[in-house]
Amino acid sequence: MQAYRSLATTFSRLGALDDAGGILSWDTQTLMPDGASDTRGEQLATLSVLSHELLTAPSTADRLSEAEADVSALGEWERANLREMRRVHTHASAVPGDLVEASSKASTKSEMVWREARRNADFASLKPHLAEVLRLQRLVGEAKGAVLGLSPYDALLDGYDPGMRRARIDSLFAELRATLPGLVQQAQARQTSQPPAVPLPGPFPIESQKALGLSLMRAAGFDFSRGRLDVSLHPFCGGATDDVRITTRYDEDDATRAVMGVMHETGHALYEQGRPSAWRHQPVGHARGMSLHESQSLLIEMQACRTREFSEFLAPRLRDAFQGQGAEWNAENVHRLYTRVEPGFIRVDADECTYPAHILLRYELETAMIAGDLAVADLPGAFNDGMKRLLGLDVPNDRLGCLQDIHWPGGSFGYFPTYTLGAMGAAQLFKAACSALPGIRPALAQGDFSELRGWLRDNVHSNGSLLQTDELLVAATGKPLGAEDFLAHLDRRYVADAAVA
Amino acid sequence: MQAYRSLATTFSRLGALDDAGGILSWDTQTLMPDGASDTRGEQLATLSVLSHELLTAPSTADRLSEAEADVSALGEWERANLREMRRVHTHASAVPGDLVEASSKASTKSEMVWREARRNADFASLKPHLAEVLRLQRLVGEAKGAVLGLSPYDALLDGYDPGMRRARIDSLFAELRATLPGLVQQAQARQTSQPPAVPLPGPFPIESQKALGLSLMRAAGFDFSRGRLDVSLHPFCGGATDDVRITTRYDEDDATRAVMGVMHETGHALYEQGRPSAWRHQPVGHARGMSLHESQSLLIEMQACRTREFSEFLAPRLRDAFQGQGAEWNAENVHRLYTRVEPGFIRVDADECTYPAHILLRYELETAMIAGDLAVADLPGAFNDGMKRLLGLDVPNDRLGCLQDIHWPGGSFGYFPTYTLGAMGAAQLFKAACSALPGIRPALAQGDFSELRGWLRDNVHSNGSLLQTDELLVAATGKPLGAEDFLAHLDRRYVADAAVA
Structure with missing residues (x-):
């Protein structure tokens, strides 16, 4: 127990550093003045280096081996926590420090070049930087793969979605x-x-969009005592434990995108806010990988909020928020807007x-x-x-x-x-939730997410990383991750019965 | 040089940690949701512990001694930097780790109790906590004093205003x-x-107060590419290197306070934004103590912005911002409002x-x-x-x-x-600046701070901690810190010639 307890202290410190970095990264994308980017880069790099040093210190490896030799003393959660500590440690220590640094620098540089290259549709300027990033990522994949016994791609994938191959x-x-x-x-x-989807006529004042978004977050169960909504160029869910910060961007000519953008990030946020509080700074208390995380955002956005039921709740609120008048503000048209299919x-x-x-x-x-x-x-x-x-x-x-x-x-x-694995997981989990609690869909027409959120909290959020992704899905839905529920969902909503899906 | 260079790397890391903490503390007081206070406390405590560990590691002490033995290899700034490294190290290592921790915990607890105690005018509830804080601060003062050869109070004072006794x-x-x-x-x-100072009639919409404050900050030379203005309950100047964040609070019934509050914090901010960029993360690049810092805020607020000249610039802008009409919006009355004397x-x-x-x-x-x-x-x-x-x-x-x-x-x-030492320094520096550049005061009537700011940058801000406070004052004003210029200023403004001071 001694070694395990000492590791828990170290990982608690790592968790706090990670949280500090989460708030600083949020600030970088929302509020930071332009001229502060160098100093912010130094802050974040220092936190990363200190974390890496803490994690890869020889004493950490020693304590891990010691704790693993004494696993019988540990309970179920502690055992899973130790497994996750090992996983985090393996990923971090597999890559030599100079490769971590070179790779991080190359990516930062390449990202900067990319912003300009994208603006100018100029692939040639990005090419050498992307080639360098790829070269280094292949080395990272090889280094991790050698330790994990995986191909380089599987080793990289495992960093985002543990266990996925x-x-x-x-x-x-x-x-x-x-x-x-x-x-x-x-x-x-x-x-x-069918009748065409008629765009809602604007303009859509940003303050009204914001107020509507906040009210929908509240309906979905976002806990504002432990989180915020702000604005950034690229929407995301970030922040820290007990301080979950989602962002959106507003377009004065189109309110429909910000509404669903907010609900998407709210799905991520409910996962973060529902993680097991007793394990808040331990690896087992973290969300279980990016596929499952994306399943939670897509479950709220795509499975729940693009239903016919939720359109009935949303349409009059859109109309009220923007003083809409014509027939295009009715639930049928709002639903059609949110379920248009068009390759782009x-x-x-x-x-x-x-x-x-x-x-x-x-x-x-x-x-x-x-x-x-x-x-x-x-x-x-x-x-x-x-x-x-x-x-x-x-x-x-x-x-x-x-x-x-x-x-x-x-x-x-x-x-x-992980985006599309998440879409599959979302369909599978939503189907299971609605089977277990048939009141979930009808309640969406009242803007009532409480049953759905309760089911997700019990079956997904409060699990943290106790169960692996497939174990969790088997426990919650009776089967591992599959494509069939996702395909059936698409067929039902877009082909079989577009009027009621 | 080897030891010095290695120390510079360590202190650069400490500077980045300090900056990270600065942004997190700013966030705590401006945006953080209430429920995040525990997790934020953990983040800040972790940063402090890591800084303290880095600073007090045996290798830091060894490198300091080594670098000090080889001081002839260093230039003027490097030598001053080494002196400041030693100072920071002495203050940190003088206090045993468990006393640092006990003292920090007692203060955090006592602060929390104080908020409630103040609200209820209930000293009894604070008493035991304050007694414990005092007991521990006396121990800290004794521990530092033993190393520095100072009395406990002088040792504590030295932490805020190096060299002051x-x-x-x-x-x-x-x-x-x-x-x-x-x-x-x-x-x-x-x-x-004299005629009474007539209060300006409100209400004063917050957005208008903010716009006015921003325009005054711009006039004073605040660099918005490396800083921000936000709102907090208690106004402060914080943030990080190249990311200076000042705050204010707005009262819809009185715009005059926020205006001067913003200018006060802008004075602090100009100091921070003017620190020597080549030494940004090194101790010698930091501001030289709290007395000099307060001298900069009071120089802008009290010496410059409460002059008759600045009232001429400000009064029509107040009138425009709030659509003022009567005679109370003239420069004479605005100046009287800003120079009222009344014990409170x-x-x-x-x-x-x-x-x-x-x-x-x-x-x-x-x-x-x-x-x-x-x-x-x-x-x-x-x-x-x-x-x-x-x-x-x-x-x-x-x-x-x-x-x-x-x-x-x-x-x-x-x-x-340090507040009143700062007021003395402000009067002394402003007098010297106006003697050197007689255009400074007339320019304030045009809202033009450029000459004043240039003088302050050259004589104070860009010094960082190269010179000690008194050395800097001698270089800038011809004499060490004294009370005479402050008293003469008060006599001139409030007694001798209240109409023109």
Whole structure:
């Protein structure tokens, strides 16, 4: 117990450092004056270096071995906590310090170049930086893979979604690849046969959008004594334990996007606010990976808030907030606006039927890049070929193509699949929740999320990292992660019965 | 050089940790949701512990001795930097870790109790906590004093104002004690013979107050690419290097206070923004103590912005901001409002003539408490006796008496004198600046601070901690810190020629 307790103290300190970094990163994206970016970079780098030093100190490894030799003294949560400590330690200590630093610097530089390159649709300027980031990420993947006994890509993936492997994704994504193109065609045909979705007429004053968003967060159960809503260029859920900060951006010409953006981040936030408080600064108290995290945001946004039921609650509130008058403010049209299907160039703007195609493409390309089968120079061509093949679109320039996302320039290889794995998890969990508690869907028409939130808290949020993702899904839904509930959901909402889904 | 360079790396890390803590503390007082106070406390405590560990590691002491043995290799700034490293190290390592922790915990607890005690004017509930804080601060003072060869009070004082000693303050304050009571009487008599200061009629919308404050900050030269203005209950200047964040509070019934509050904090901010950028994360790049810091805020607020000249610039802007109409919006009345003299109970509301009396009293009481000559139980009586003696006021309750300030409950003994030492420094520096550059005062009537700011940057801000406070004052004004320019300023503004001062 001595070694375990001492580790718990160290990890509690690491958790506090992580939380401090979370608030500083939030501040960087919301409030920080431009001229402070260097000093902020130094602050964050110092916190990272101190964390890495704490984590990879020889004494940490010694205490881990000692605690593992004495595991019988530990309870269920403590045992899972020790397992997670080991996981965090393995990932951190697998990579030599100079590679961590080189990789972090290259990604920071490349991200900066990318912002300008995207603006100018200028892939050539990014190319050498992206090539360097890729080279270093391959080394990171190899270093982690050597210790974890995994391929480089699987090793990177494991950092975002513990336990997830490429073989599993290949098989799950094969189902999507087989079904989705036909489904999108059917959905669009169906859509054509229905009344068109009429855009709501603006303008939409930002203060009114904000007030509406806050009231919807409150309805969903966001705890404002332990969190905030603010504005940033790229919406996110961040902050710290007991201080969960979500952001959105407002468009005065379109209120519908900020509303769903806020609900998406609220889904993430409910997960964070529902983590087990007794384990708040320990690894077992953290959320279980990015796929499950994305399942929570998509469950709230896509599964719950784009239902016909929630449109009934939302439509009159939209009308009130913006003094709407015409028939386009009714629930039917609001629902149609929120369930339009239309292939487009930009991933973050995609509807839930075409979104997976964006991910299939990125997954295909990033696995090839990490395997050494696709050179950075060939990325734009391969990207555009894929967009033609998967969505039938001719990409006019790289700004609308391979330059649109920050992930690769930022060094995040292995992250993209978690979006679509999350969409699958969301469908699976929402179906199970609604089976267990049939009142959930009708309550959404009243803006009442309490039953849904209670089920999620019990079955997902309060688990922290006690169960692995598939263990959790088996316990909550009776089966491991699969594609079938997601595909059935899409078929029901967009093809079988578009009027009531 | 090897040891010095290695120390510079360590102190650069300490500077970044300090900056991270600065932003987190700012956030705590401006935006943090209530329920996050525990987790924020853990973050700040972790940063402090890590800093203290870095600073007091045996290797730091070894490198300091090594670098000091090789001082001939260092240039002027490096030598001063090494001197400051030693100073910081001595203060930190003088106090045993468990005393640091006990003292920090006692102060945090006592501060919390104080908030409630002040609200209820209930000294009894604070008494045991304040007694414990005092007991521990006396131990801290003794521990530091033993290493520094100073009395406990001088050792505490040295933490806020390096090099300042009680004997020096006693002699400076004796001049004030001899002169001020008569000066206040004369100022009040003079005031009675003049037209009364007519309060500006409100209400004063907060957005307009904010816009006015921002425009005045801009006029004074605040660099918004490296700083912000926000709102907090207690105004302060905080944040980090290249990210200076000042706050104010707005009263819809009185705009005059927020305006001067903003200019006060802007004075602090100009100092922070003007520190030498080549030494940004090194001890020698830091501001030189709290007395000099307060001199900068009071120079801007009291010396520059309460002049007749600045009133000419400000009055029409106040009138425009709040659509003022009557004669009370003219420069004469605005100036009278900003130079009223009236003894009152609350230190932070005091005018510049009666403010020193509040400090004389607190200095007298805290030196007695640290010396063991005044028990906490006897504090309220001694405080009230002093208010009667120094300002002729009968304190009706402890909320308006010894409970009004956070300093003692928060463990800050030795801080109070820096306010009045700062007022002296402000008068001395402003006089020297105006002698060197006679255009400074006339320019204030145009809202033009550029000459004044340039002089302050050259003579104060860019010095960092290269020169000690008195060395800096001798270089800038020809003499060490004294009371005469301050007293002459008060006499000129409030007695000799109240119409033009």
